[in-house]
Amino acid sequence: MTTRTTIRATAFAATGLLLAACGGGSGQDDGKPSFEGRGPITYVAGKDTTGTVQPMLDRWNKAHPKEKVTFIQLPTDADAQRQQMIQNAETKSDAYTVLSLDVVWTSEFAAHQWIDRLPGKRFPMGKMLKPVVETSRYRGGLYAVPSSSDGGMLYYRTDLLKKAGVTRPPATWGEMTAACAKVKRLPEAKGxxxxxxxFQKYEGLTVNFAEAVHSAGGRVTDANGTPDVDTPEAKKGLDFLARSFEDGTIPKEAATYQEEDGRQAFQSGKLVFLRNWPYMYSLAQKSGVKGKFAVAPLPGLNGPGSSSLGGHNMAVSASARNKATALDFIEFMTSEKNTRTFLEDASVAPPYAALYDDKALIGQYPYLPVLKESILRAVPRPRVVQYGDVTSAVQQETYAALNGEKSSERALKDLQKQLRKAVAR
Known part of the structure; x- marks a missing residue:
């Protein structure tokens, strides 16, 4: 769950030209910082809505009484998390040791020398899904280790679709709205x-905008990293969202939704379909819709859509103390065994490829093949130094279009200008 931050995240094309233009390094002349010092450390991440992180830390602390980890929970809002981590880095504070970074932040933090380059041979990167591994690298170096991945999926009410005579989940936006119309004629679907x-103005809006654009055949940047949103294809994607708000396909209150808001609305019977991350699956299984829902790939304009690539990477703050302990802790948290535990207990998408093909896990989480395909087909976000400016521009213009303040065409033209300025800095 892009920690369920909910963020979880967005979709742009990452490019070597953008990365090369950013500069960077590890803060050490040889590019290999020294990981020394043992003792207490902190683990900094977004609020744990699953309740599974602290038990894992308790296991570590019991086995390492002289190297205990204190869990610092930041807000669920991804933008607020990023800002607090940046503030800590800019003041060179040692309050934060190990950072749980949204995958899109890794290159930004590496380029600013806020995190250390890690010894790549220490971690089993070859066993992880390739798109996931790429989010942890910057200019050829490993700056973080994936602790989870994420792909957006379509949650839908199987009971209602079946009663309405809909035999399979929708693959296109048109099929989804048609299926919904049939469901809403049922007495139990009233309201x-x-x-x-x-669709709140935060990182999640960037994610949903980018997914709509890519699912309509558009792109946010071209192969060279040049912004490319002022196109007919991108307009079709934004039009789908804007018109859905206008005609009621998407309820007006969804303009305030982050991940948890949508989850609660779905679980309380307010929604037929919901786009969300896999973390929601285990929570929904404990709610009133248990046994009444399933997941499918996100729909698109003419077929299955494209998800944003989400997830989190663990990195070591450049200003931290006790970095030897920090490395051991990252190794512990990102091990195949422990990421399997997070999957089993909280449906957190693992970075390891083998877990998606495990028959026992598929029996517990039937959506794993769908999720694996979502991740492999996902479009990554841009690994750029000025990512904050990029996502802020997307949020501003998309929100204006969704609320009727601008036409989709005007919003995209204005966004194109803002993105060009952002990536040129």
């Missing part, structure tokens, strides 16, 4: 809305 995602 339900069709679809929602994450």
């Amino acid at each position: 339900m809305s069709c679809y929602a995602g994450q």
